[in-house]
Amino acid sequence: MKLPPGATGFNPPPSGQADPRVFAGICQHAARAIDATVAGVAPAGVTPSFHTVDITDPPLHIAVLRHTTLPFIAFACPHANGDVTVTFVDHPDLAAAITNLTDAQVLTVDQLQTSLAQVDLNSLDPGEHHQIGYWKPTTLGELLFNFWD
Template sequence: MFALERGATGFYDPRDGPLPRTDTHALRAAWHASARAAGGRAGEWTDQQYPRTYHTAPVAERGGLHLALCHAYLPLVAYVVGPGFRHVHEFGDPPAWSRPFTESGFTVLSPEQLNTSLDDVDTTVLTDAEWREVRFWEATTLGGVLFNSWD
C-alpha cells in the first residue's frame, strides 16, 4: 500500500513548519541525463509555482514530447500524455530512458500506481484541512492528490 507523506498535497499549516523540498538541482540533473539517454533534448523546465505541487520537465525525442511532472515536496516523478493534461487520469507510462530519475533516488510512478483509488492508499498523514481540499477538488486517486493545482 502506498503511504502518503507530509507534503503530498502541497498544503500545510504554517505552525507545523515548512514542507520538505525536493532537491531541484538533483531533479534537473536527472532530467538532463534522461534527455541524453533518450537521444533527445531537454525542453524548457518550469519551476513549481503556487498553486501547483510540481515542476514540469519536457523531453523531446523521436517518439514525440514526453512531459515529466516532478513533485516539489516529495521525490516523486510522473509522466503525462501531453501538454494539455488535466492531471487526474491522463498519466502515461514512464519511458525506458527515465531511469536516471530512479538512479538518483526518485520514485517514478506508473499510471497504475497514480490511478490507485485513495481507498487503497494510506492517507493517515493527511490533515483535516487537506481532506477538505481533497473533497472539494473531488480527487479520488493517488495521482490526483499528488500532482494538483489546487488553490
C-alpha cells in the same frame, strides 16, 4: 500505499521543497541517456503541486513531473498553457535513466490510477483532508499532481 504529510502540496513538511534546478539537471542527464533533449523547464509556483521538465524524445514529447515536496516523479502528456488536465503515461527507458540518477520514485500509470480508497491518508493533516474534501480527487495521481490553489 501510505502517503506522508505534504502529499496534496498543502502544508509541506519542514524538509522543504525539491530544488527545481536539481530536478532539471537530473532530467537533462536522463534525456541524454535516451538520446532525447530537454525542451523546457517550469518550476511549480502557487500551483501546480509539481515541477515540470518537458523532454522531446522523437516522435514523443513527455512531461516529467516532480512533486514539489515528496520524492515522487510521474510522466504525462504535455499540456497547453492553462490546461489543468494531467494525462499520465509510462516511458520505461526514461524511468530507468531517471531511477539511476535519483532516489525519487518514478510512479507508473497503474500506480497513479490507484483509487484513493486504497491509499492510506491517515498521516495527512486536517488541512490536507479539507483540500481533498474540496477538490475530490479520485486517484493517487489526481491527489499528488494537482493544480489546486
